Amino acid sequence: MGKLFKGCLTLIGAVVVIVIIIAIFATGGDDNTSDQEQTQTETEETETNQTNESSGDESADADTEETTEEPNEESTDESKEEPKEQEPEMTTAQENAVQSAKSYLDFSAFSKDGLIEQLKVGDGYTQDQAEFAVNHIEEEVDWKEQAVKSAKSYLDFSAFSKDGLIEQLKVGDSYTQDQAEYAVNQIEDEVDWKEQAVKSAESYLEFSSFSRSGLIEQLKVGDGFTDEQAEYAVDQVGL
Numbered sequence: 001m002g003k004l005f006k007g008c009l010t011l012i013g014a015v016v017v018i019v020i021i022i023a024i025f026a027t028g029g030d031d032n033t034s035d036q037e038q039t040q041t042e043t044e045e046t047e048t049n050q051t052n053e054s055s056g057d058e059s060a061d062a063d064t065e066e067t068t069e070e071p072n073e074e075s076t077d078e079s080k081e082e083p084k085e086q087e088p089e090m091t092t093a094q095e096n097a098v099q100s101a102k103s104y105l106d107f108s109a110f111s112k113d114g115l116i117e118q119l120k121v122g123d124g125y126t127q128d129q130a131e132f133a134v135n136h137i138e139e140e141v142d143w144k145e146q147a148v149k150s151a152k153s154y155l156d157f158s159a160f161s162k163d164g165l166i167e168q169l170k171v172g173d174s175y176t177q178d179q180a181e182y183a184v185n186q187i188e189d190e191v192d193w194k195e196q197a198v199k200s201a202e203s204y205l206e207f208s209s210f211s212r213s214g215l216i217e218q219l220k221v222g223d224g225f226t227d228e229q230a231e232y233a234v235d236q237v238g239l
Contacts, residue, residue: 090132097125097133105141109149112138113174147175147183155191159199162188163224197225197233205237212239 090098100123101115110118112134119130150173151165160168162184169180200223201215210218212234219230 093129094132097129098136101133101137109146109153111146111173111175111179112143144179144182147179148186151183151187159196159203161196161224161229162193194229194232197229198236201233201237215239
């Protein structure tokens with residue numbers, strides 16, 4: 001009986017030891033599993049961070065490239081802009097010619113070609129210098145108004161028919177047809193062409209003798225007066 005009791009105690013003790021051992025191994029396995037899961041989680045987080053950092057770097061690189069490209073485009077556009085042309089400096093001769101041209105226009109009227117000719121013949125400038133001077137001041141000059149001044153000046157000391165005055169402005173002063181006609185039309189309301197014919201008739205009779213028909217013909221053919229104007233003038237001088 002006593003041996004049987006001892007045998008039971010021994011068996012119970014063995015079972016307890018086995019249970020303890022099993023519990024120890026089970027606890028270690030859980031710890032190992034937990035450690036493995038933690039390690040795996042950390043690894044995944046690291047990879048995720050690396051991926052995000054890599055994406056961030058790529059975005060930063062892309063932004064940097066865009067930022068870098070923009071100035072390059074602006075620089076290219078700026079380089080395409082043509083430099084402003086600077087007005088060339090005048091030579092001393094050209095400067096003097098410009099001053100002479102302005103001086104002439106201050107006290108007399110000229111056509112463009114007439115002023116160029118005056119600078120050449122009157123002042124001895126070359127063709128190039130004279131043309132340069134007149135072209136340089138051309139924007140400041142109204143050639144039609146110059147023609148008006150010339151027309152008035154002619155009528156101050158001589159008599160002209162309308163057609164005769166236009167011809168004088170063209171041939172004598174080198175105005176264009178348009179400029180000469182403009183000038184005469186501008187002053188026409190101030191001019192009595194019949195009285196101009198009378199002055200011309202009186203002038204002819206001062207240095208020559210004419211018959212009535214001869215004087216009428218001279219006023220018409222030589223001066224450009226109309227039949228009516230010429231006959232009126234001859235009547236007024238008593239022929």
